[in-house]
Amino acid sequence: MDILVLGGGQFVGRHIVEAALANGHRVATFNRGRTGSQLFPEVERILGDRTGDLSALENRRFDAVIDVSGYVPRFVRNSAQLLRDRSDFYLFISTISVYAPGTDAPDEDSPVGTLEDETVEEVTGATYGPLKALCEQEVRAAFGERCAVVRPGLVAGPFDPTDRFTYWPHRVDLGGEVLAPGRPGGRFQYVDVRDLAAFALHLVEKQHDGTFNAVRPPELWGDLLEAARLASGAEARFIWADEAFLAEQGVRPWVDLPMWIPEGPDAGLTRVSSARALAAGMPVRPLGETVLDTLNWDRSRGAEEFRWALSPEREREVLDAWTARHG
Incomplete structure (x- = not known):
């Protein structure tokens, strides 16, 4: 197949391009380079x-388009x-953040969030x-x-620029002592970027239309940290x-x-239904492998500071406050 990837230079797009090439497809990317x-x-x-001149695509024809860089409706339109009329199929990478706030255990038919002013184009948390x-x-x-x-x-895995799962x-x-949220039986959800890429490519190859939540079934926080201890060989407590x-300590x-969602209005996002994606062929690799x-x-990259998460000094303060209260 001739596949056009809108984006393709970073995390998710990079893995999609790699998967498409591995499956023998011809790939073109459209981005700013x-x-x-x-x-x-x-x-x-x-x-x-894509926010301006699309003329380079006007005289081209593709079997499928995979859009990993669409955030503003006008540009996606x-x-x-x-x-x-230049492609048989279009796959759009969206997000489970589309679901209306407070939705518990959403599936693909759950209501999505809305904007009072749909002309807004600034991308914020809201x-x-x-x-x-x-x-x-x-x-x-x-x-x-046809989409x-x-x-x-x-999304988790190698080359993640957000550092959230990482x-x-x-x-x-x-x-050493690691501050962990809640309890070992608390739940979270994610998707390995390579499983996401393989699933997107599978849908494109089959021209399988529909909407799919690309998340794996919920995992336990205790299993995540034990898998990390096993992988690292570190002496962590x-x-x-x-x-x-x-909350009292102001830990957000x-x-x-990262990834921690406490009980409350947003907790439904730790119970998102993945049944439709799994039935359509989404692979799920073991947590320990990810x-x-x-x-x-x-x-291998040698990162020292993350844009997300508590600083080591702030983590120590919270740990000391916990020890002072609980011994």
Whole structure:
């Protein structure tokens, strides 16, 4: 197949391009050429900016388009409308953040969030999900049943620029007392980027239309940290601090302790249904494999500070406060 990837220079796009090449497809990418230009010399690079000039795509024909870089409805509309007669199929990478706040255990038919002003184009924590939902509508309007929408949860694995999943194997690898959220039986969800890429490619190859939550079934926090300890061989001791204490200490869910979502309005995002994606063929590799591969990549890059998570000094303060109270 001739596959066009809109984006393709970073994390998810990089793995999709790699999977497509491994399956023998011909791949072209359309982006500004600012990241990943040294990757995949066999890939055709079409330079352009989807926020402006799309003329480089006007005289081209593709079997399928995979859109990993659409965040603003107007720009997604422009690319989808241009390509609807130039491609047989369009796959859009969306997010489980589209679901309306407070939705418990959402499946693909659950209500999505909305914007009071749908002309807003600034992507913030509040607008990100609703804007992605509007992007989905633009793809469906252009391609009808010739499209698929994939809604990943948190994406984990090598080359992740966000450091969210990576924080945990990295932190356990450092050893010592590790501040852990809630309890070992608490749940979280994610998807390995390589499973996401393989699933997206599978849908494209089969031209399988529909909407799919690309998350694996819930995992336990205790299993994640034990997998990290096993992978690293570190002497780490997990200090499980309850949610009330963490709130009292000003420890922010998701930001200070990445991936952690406490009980409350957002807890439904730890119980997202993956049944439809699994039935459609989404692979699920073992948690330990994702942890080990992420750790090995993290070690190879030599990162010292993460943009997410507590600093070592702040983590120590919270741990000392816990010890002072509980001994």
